[in-house]
Amino acid sequence: MTGTLLFSVSNGIATISFNRPAAMNSYNKEMGEELEEITEQVKTDASIRAVLLNGAGPLFMAGGDIQFFHDGLDKMPSGVMKIVRTLNASILNLMHMPKPVLASVHGSCAGVGMSFIMACDLVIAAENTKFTMAYSGIGIVPDGGAGFNLPRIVGPKKALEWIFFPDLFDARTAELHGLVNWVVPQDKLAAETQIILNRLAHGPTQSYAHAKRLVNESWQCGIETHLEREGRAFEACSVTADFRAGVTGFLNKKKPEFIGK
Numbered sequence: 494m495t496g497t498l499l500f501s502v503s504n505g506i507a508t509i510s511f512n513r514p515a516a517m518n519s520y521n522k523e524m525g526e527e528l529e530e531i532t533e534q535v536k537t538d539a540s541i542r543a544v545l546l547n548g549a550g551p552l553f554m555a556g557g558d559i560q561f562f563h564d565g566l567d568k569m570p571s572g573v574m575k576i577v578r579t580l581n582a583s584i585l586n587l588m589h590m591p592k593p594v595l596a597s598v599h600g601s602c603a604g605v606g607m608s609f610i611m612a613c614d615l616v617i618a619a620e621n622t623k624f625t626m627a628y629s630g631i632g633i634v635p636d637g638g639a640g641f642n643l644p645r646i647v648g649p650k651k652a653l654e655w656i657f658f659p660d661l662f663d664a665r666t667a668e669l670h671g672l673v674n675w676v677v678p679q680d681k682l683a684a685e686t687q688i689i690l691n692r693l694a695h696g697p698t699q700s701y702a703h704a705k706r707l708v709n710e711s712w713q714c715g716i717e718t719h720l721e722r723e724g725r726a727f728e729a730c731s732v733t734a735d736f737r738a739g740v741t742g743f744l745n746k747k748k749p750e751f752i753g754k
Contacts, residue, residue, distance in 0.1 A: 497524035499549060500531050505542040505694040507535045514550025520605045521558040525579040532586035542753045543693035546613055547597040556604025556627050584638045587612040591702030593693045597686040603627040608637025617686055618664040619679040630659040646671050697735040698753035
């Protein structure tokens with residue numbers, strides 16, 4: 494446990510929870526510093542095979558701490574880039590860590606909260622969750638990679654619509670446009686989240702890591718480069734214990750037991 498986050502590891506699953514419920518889990522400087530440290534730790538810990546990002550209390554995250562910005566209006570832009578770079582480090586850690594990251598969202602997800610779920614690999618949401626990009630409502634631009642990830646998820650025109658107009662939209666709309674993978678009733682969110690996490694934590698971790706990297710890198714390379722990278726990744730996976738278990742299990746009609754190696 495830390496000041497603004499809750500952190501635990503159990504059965505190969507790391508859970509990172511935003512924990513400022515009295516401030517609607519809003520992101521501030523302290524949270525940013527703690528999150529960078531924790532995500533760096535999780536990224537390099539080979540015993541962790543799946544990661545959960547969620548919010549403590551009644552909602553996931555209401556965005557940045559507006560009071561913090563208000564208190565520093567006369568000092569702007571002093572210190573802004575330091576905060577931004579700390580945020581960016583956590584975003585990159587989530588996107589680049591060689592293990593799957595699942596966001597479990599409830600209540601509301603706004604502003605930089607949206608940036609965080611876009612940096613995760615998979616998202617499950619309670620059906621009553623409300624979403625908004627929020628940034629234009631205070632005359633600022635998206636941060637945390639939202640301007641990069643959102644158009645790649647929903648397309649440029651829908652991305653600009655959501656960025657220009659900070660209107661609320663629901664979980665089914667988020668699912669329709671690919672921002673969310675699953676929408677479930679609020680009372681089933683915890684159970685359904687755990688089912689997905691257990692599948693990920695008992696899956697072929699090395700295969701997941703290569704697949705995640707290939708998908709993320711596909712936006713920055715041509716098909717020829719991608720095909721070569723796929724081949725190299727296939728080659729690397731072919732000598733893992735999980736590949737051996739998978740092939741043997743398939744031929745013997747038995748479910749393989751993957752160990753993540």
